Amino acid sequence: MKVNIEKIKAKVDYYRQRLESVLRLIIIPGFEGVPLYDVLVYFIRGFTKVNLVDRAAAVAFNVFLALFPMILFLFTLIPYLPLQGVTTNLLEALQEILPPGTYESVANTIKEIMSIEHGGLMSIGLLLAFYFSTSAVSSFFRGFNMGDKEFGQVSFIKEQLYSILVMIMFVALLLLSIVLMTMGQRLLSVFFVKIHFYNDFVIFLINLLRWLIAIFALIVAMSLLYHFGDPRSKKFKLFTPGTLLFTGLFIVGTLLFNFYISNISTYNVLYGSIGGLIIFVMWIYFNCILILVGYELNKSIAKARINDDAKLLRN
Template identity: 35%
Template sequence: MRRPIQRRLASTGWFRALRSRLVRWYEARRQTFPGRVLEILVRKFRNDEIAPRANAVAFNLTLSVFPAVIFLFTLIPYIPVSQFDTRIMLFLGQVLPAGIYAEIATTIYDIVSRPRGNLMSLGFLFALFAATNGMMAIMDAFNRSYRTRERRGFLRTRLIATALTVMLALVLLLAVVLLIVGNVVLDWITAHDVYHLLNGQVSVLLISLLQYAVVFFVFFTGLSTIYYVAPAIHERWNFFSIGALFAAVLCIGVTHVFSYYITNFASYNKLYGSIGTFIGLMIWFLLLSFIILLGFEVNVSIAEARRQRAAEAAGS
């Protein structure tokens, strides 16, 4: 019954005209640069097995998070800011999903309250080594996306992963410093009632905008550096790339949506007890890992589209 109806429908003039218009519209959009990038991105999304790689990256990030906390808080005594560890915890509370942070804050405080060695202690070096495993997984996923083998050698690759991990820690510390300075400036503006334009609501709005700007700075700068340095071979796109911007915005948005879901709907703790928090943490890492790999694929797709356009221009 269906096939006669389909044949009859396909033979009608209006259907053939509609199909012809849709084909012309698709071909026209396909020839534009954004359309070509989107076509390449969809093809790579199907062929590059992003989801399994995101699973591997999320697993390694979960194993790396607490060594990274030890590494980060070992650096704090060398920063001349009072109560800097407390300020970092407040900043982590803004970055992490609310339900997850409320549960792991006690664990983090327990870790950082224990005596820590100096920068050359064995425990610090082991924590740094363990913290780089997540970065190593990201680098491997990038190389697989390019279908390239890692030829930089184990030691050099580990050093690059270590440098990126240290850089991300420094970016996080810088973000906290910027947040502190920004709050001081906002307090001064509020206290002096500059031009008599500021009231309590405006001050709250400015503080919220500052917090979002700092969180965006952390994500955007960190992702830009990872995309630029981590792959073994890639087109030298700009340091601040479209893929990094796309991934940074998406990471912040997904984090807020996931935080809202955990706070209002999820019941991990009721079902799994205290381990439910780590399940939620791993799901969050999985979402972020998927977005990070997707942002990298955006950069790769843009580079490939530019190569195709250059080849067509050279051949014409």
């Protein structure tokens, strides 16, 4: 029996070494010349130092508090934009992104907001959105490097200033994306109607354009968040491995999560109307995990590169 265990251990060590040697030969574009094995070592170590689930839970709470004041502010601001159909486009985008069972509650709240006067409400919404949104961004910054003495933390003053700056850029990016989607849809529709070529393929192109704009805006938003949350980042990079990983996981994860809620989960049956709120919180929490995973990949690449540079200097 002892001999068999030793043989099993020997085989495990053999295959582990083979796998390690293969991973050391793989250098993925964007990894700054660092072997995949070195990145994976730091990537896994980052999750074991401080529990990813705990970090995501802390961030998700602040994001949940920030969402509704931000929605309140945005939908009271949208009527002042010199375009028609902006609200409709945004509601359609929300319907496709949000998990089933949650859109109705969010849409009803938004429609109630749009049906009343905006003066005092906009001022209150602005204050609430400003406070909770900056807190949410700050919680991301703290969650990125929590418990990581090697990488450090953004100083408190920088954290607050960066939170305000990132929040302002997020709002500007969101409004710009909405305007581009609305204008693009309208221009394409007018163009194809004039040339008498408006069919299902054109509708597909319009929807594709809308989603390409949304995905690009998401990449820019995550790149900004990762850049300002990294205490060692000096040069802004739009396409980083962490940003692309998050974007891919977000798209696939949202589709799978929506499929699970629609076909498998029984939250609405068990909890009734509050089931939609539970699903919404789960969706936020799930995406906070993905954001932390994307940042952890960028940080792992940076650490592996620093370690390789240190080895070269010693040699």
